[in-house]
Amino acid sequence: MDIQFLGAAREVTGSCFLIRVGRKRILVDCGLIQGSPEDEERNRDSFPFAADRIDAVVLTHAHLDHSGRLPLLVQAGFRGPIYTHRASRDLCRIMLKDAGNLNEREAEAVNRKRRRRRLDPVEPLYTVKEAQRAMRRFRGLDYDEIRRIMPGVHVRLRDAGHILGSAIVELWLEEDGLARKLVFSGDLGHHGSPILRDPSPVEEADLVILESTYGDRLHRSWEATWGEMAEIFREARSEAGNILIPAFAVGRSQELLYTFAKHHRDWGLDDWSIFLDSPMAIETTQVYARHKEVYDPEAVKRSQENGGNPFALPNLQMTRTPRQSMGINRVRSGAIILAGSGMCTGGRIKHHLKHNLWRDETHLVFVGYQAHGTLGRRLVDGAREVELWGEPVKVGARIHTVGGLSAHADSEGLRRWYAGFTRGPALALVHGEETPMEVLGDRIAELRGRQGIFRPGNGERIDLAELPERAGTG
CATH class of the missing domain: 3.60.15.10 (Ribonuclease Z/Hydroxyacylglutathione hydrolase-like)
Incomplete structure (x- = not known):
């Protein structure tokens, strides 16, 4: 044995x-x-x-x-x-x-x-x-x-x-x-x-x-973590920029949507257009909504109060098709974009990086572990230039690592x-x-x-x- x-x-x-x-x-x-x-x-x-x-x-x-x-x-x-x-x-x-x-x-x-x-x-x-x-x-x-x-x-x-x-x-x-x-x-x-x-x-x-x-x-306290997220939204809004969040389709995206719904008013999120730009994350969110038997008591209560869907937001757009995703790139200000992959190794987030990473008013928010050798890890470690599809892209965006969200x-x-x-x-x-x-x-x-x-x-x-x-x- x-x-x-x-x-x-x-x-x-x-x-x-x-x-x-x-x-x-x-x-x-x-x-x-x-x-x-x-x-x-x-x-x-x-x-x-x-x-x-x-x-x-x-x-x-x-x-x-x-x-x-x-x-x-x-x-x-x-x-x-x-x-x-x-x-x-x-x-x-x-x-x-x-x-x-x-x-x-x-x-x-x-x-x-x-x-x-x-x-x-x-x-x-x-x-x-x-x-x-x-x-x-x-x-x-x-x-x-x-x-x-x-x-x-x-x-x-x-x-x-x-x-x-x-x-x-x-x-x-x-x-x-x-x-x-x-x-x-x-x-x-x-x-x-x-x-x-x-x-x-x-x-x-x-x-x-x-x-x-x-x-x-040691992770930061939840109170400090949510305070940091709120501050990022305030800064980005005042700078007329977009917020990119490379988010894992399973788990992290749902936690963020749930928290955005919870803090929609006090974080001023009604001023933003929020995009969940990941077909897999959209499908996963539907699975999360079906399995309420594993929710904690607060999530059960919020689900009951929110028409059975704890992830619903009035300004949330779920972009399933490539055409819808490409349309986001025409938004120059006021977009919160959640897209995979969470370590920037592939997926739609790389396209959004191509259109936003070089801009000084962009805020790039990492909310999960970045493994050695990944694009996400290079950005977290302070790279000033990265390569996307063979083309060098300068890093002008402000990089945030919100570790308390792990x-x-x-x-x-x-x-x-x-x-x-x-x-x-x-x-x-x-x-x-x-x-x-x-x-x-x-x-x-x-x-x-x-x-x-x-x-x-x-x-x-x-x-x-x-x-x-x-x-x-x-």
């Missing part, structure tokens, strides 16, 4: 963990590696296991760095069930299809150039049809129900509060009289964030696999969640860069000592039989 770390091991993306229980094989997550072109090329590598030997997948949530290689897994021979929350299943139906469509378009663009050079064509990473084929393997679960998924393996999903349907995964394992309980944090949500409930506490485990994305920082728990939130376990279970830190992981490890060592805190590298294993038994089988 062991666990092998095959992704998000001393890096942030590509979440993938393989558990062996006797002859059974379970994957927790199967995510895309994101970042630089060199990093993303690794997604084409063969899996370090036989896909047809995997008996089941448990998916923590729909973000592509956790779900994005599932079509490749099915393509490689996986025929088992994929267990996840019902809302995550609905989001994956959107996200994996969109990823397949993007793969096809990227391959088509590359192949046009290759044909002129008489080179063999490249295949898309996977297609829309392959993404849809993977969706047939999904099995929806509710929070808090214990499900036997195979002999000797039980699973329960708990609310992680990160995005709609995001889950903490509890796994009870039994083999030849040995019982172990693993708890995967998935991505833990930011305490007090809009719409969703705070992460559920879990008390017992033998091994906790904990994300560490923001393990070295959907991830900060160092204190991660430490506090781990502190809810009894008897200090063993800990494996994942989904983080070296410094955040080290800082978080030091903070948690103050609670339970350093023994039993792991920072596994890619491919490393932990023998679960060698862990002290702490939690039992529940």
Whole structure:
């Protein structure tokens, strides 16, 4: 009985963990590696296991760095069930299809150039049809129900509060009289964030696999964060500029729309034209509106008061078509534009950057994590010139990083969640860069000592039989 770390091991993306229980094989997550072109090329590598030997997948949530290689897994021979929350299943139906469509378009663009050079064509990473084929393997679960998924393996999903349907995964394992309980944090949500409930506490485990994305920082208070957003709107309005917000289509866009609706009057948002310029974000917002069963009490109340839709705004335009999107570029002042991708690696935000980034009156607001090697990270780090479609573009816009809006728990939130376990279970830190992981490890060592805190590298294993038994089988 062991666990092998095959992704998000001393890096942030590509979440993938393989558990062996006797002859059974379970994957927790199967995510895309994101970042630089060199990093993303690794997604084409063969899996370090036989896909047809995997008996089941448990998916923590729909973000592509956790779900994005599932079509490749099915393509490689996986025929088992994929267990996840019902809302995550609905989001994956959107996200994996969109990823397949993007793969096809990227391959088509590359192949046009290759044909002129008489080179063999490249295949898309996977297609829309392959993404849809993977969706047939999904099995929806509710929070808090214990499900036997195979002999000797039980699973329960708990609310992680990160995005709609995001889950903490509890796994009870039994083999030849040995019982172990693993708890995967998935991505833990930011305490007090809009719409969703705070992460559920879990008390017992033998091994906790904990994300560490923001393990070295503390988020600003929500009050200060919203105050900063309001000030950006005031400054941009006085300077007759536009506001560009590269926003992830799943989670961040919905949080922003919800907050804009909540503060519509006191932030003076009726003076703006607000554009949600992302077909995927529009479709995702509709999924969010359907799953009110996972809302926090305030969001439930606001939904009831707002005609059943907590995202409705009188001056919101949802631009689905390319023609509608291009029309936004004629707006020289007074536009708030939410568009993907959240790290500026593709999508409609790049077109809006081309038309606005060089303008001094533009405000560019980053509201999420920017991975190394991405355009967003270069802008956050202070680049004064970037390249868009082979053309250099000067950076005249004011760059804002509103870190308090993160959907991830900060160092204190991660430490506090781990502190809810009894008897200090063993800990494996994942989904983080070296410094955040080290800082978080030091903070948690103050609670339970350093023994039993792991920072596994890619491919490393932990023998679960060698862990002290702490939690039992529940």
